[in-house]
Amino acid sequence: MNKSSSSDMTPFWTAVWSIVWKDLQIEKHTRQTLSVMIMFSLVTVVMFNFALEARLDAARNVATGLLWATILLAGTLGLNRGMALERENQTIDAILIAPISRSAIFLGKVIGITIFSLMLEAVLVVVFIIFFNKPLWRPPVLIVLVLGTIGYVAAGVLVTSMTIQTRTREVLLPVLLLPLSLPLVLAAATAVASYMFPQLPTWGEVQSPILLVIIYDILMLTAGFLTYHYVVES
């Protein structure tokens, strides 16, 4: 490391992909994170249904909001699990010693947890289509879901890496992360909601919320990229 850093460092994308690959391999063998996330969100959906049962129409109208709320809540589980594993197995120390840039760790983690969240969303979309009879299969809806998830996970990885090192740990994460990601969810839910009518909206109608989601993604990814090495340094 004394010499110029770039030549000694593992190439950026190689590092990113090996972290993603590692997380996917762990998940393939343990199947802990994803199964917990899916079970939790199914319970949440049933619980919401129970709360709104008296009026199914009401439940249908708030379906997009419910979808995002479920994703957020299940997401905190996935994030906590994803980062806690690194600590429990002390792999985080190994990763920090390895000659890879901190931004690569950040991006690797974001991609890994985004993949888990997208798998969860695939299940959730089917469940919501069945339960609430909403056209969530429309391609623009799926794109907004992907975009929203990226921003949420980017904020999540940054915050979880901090909360995991504090005294209160898991308890602190939702308190910090949920308000931080709500501006994104507000825009994303608005965008998804406008696709819930039989008639497709024009681009002009959905352009602004989708733009906001993309701006949030860029801002959070940049913030994480630039500050992540201050978070994992011990």
Added chain:
Amino acid sequence: MELTRLNRTVRNLNWAAFIALIIALGFVFFFAPVERTMGNVQRIFYFHVGSAWVGAVAFFVALLGGVFYLRQPDRKWDTVSLASVEIGLVFLSMAIAAGSIWGRPAWNTWWTWTPRLTLVTIAWLTYAAYFMLRGAIEDEERRGRFAAVYTIAAFVTIIMSYLSVRILRDIHPTVFGGTLESAQGAAEGLQDFAPGLESARMGITLTVCVIAFSLLYAAWLANRIRLQQMMEEANRLKMRVATRLQGGHE
């Protein structure tokens, strides 16, 4: 023990803020004209915009404090950041309270979940959580570092709320840089109760208020930083006494 006395900068700022606020009140009540559709209730608008403006400035200062702290881990930047978030939260609460009082006659409700009001609530929660994060970390250096990173991430909510209200449709009037949206809103009849700046006198009053609130912010910031330094000084002295007592009398 210089700290126990108010130093000159702090004292001058205190007086400047005090006088500026009195002048601002004079402008609001005696100089600004009575608004056409809303009458006297509209006068709270100057207070509301002033505190909302300073809230945003305070959070930006907190962000700068965070960035400087990360570049050069000096305790003073952490103190600036902490003080600024605290004061920003107070100003944001004042803006929300004033807006709510204005909303009662204007929208016939204290509160409505439009994008802007929702986003302000979110920003408030985000910055309130800042103290939770600080409280959960014992190590001083790490607390400063994490708090700095958090002020940077949290400012995204401020940017988002600024952009959202200019992009999404809302009942709330836009004062700064929102000509396009207010024209759109007016066309759709959303801006019926927009206070708007009907005359130059309103513009002048608003400017005076913003300046007065900015001075108040500066004064509070100076006082809060001084308080923090005194707290740290007191802790140091306590530690010294404790070690002295443990070591036995001499």
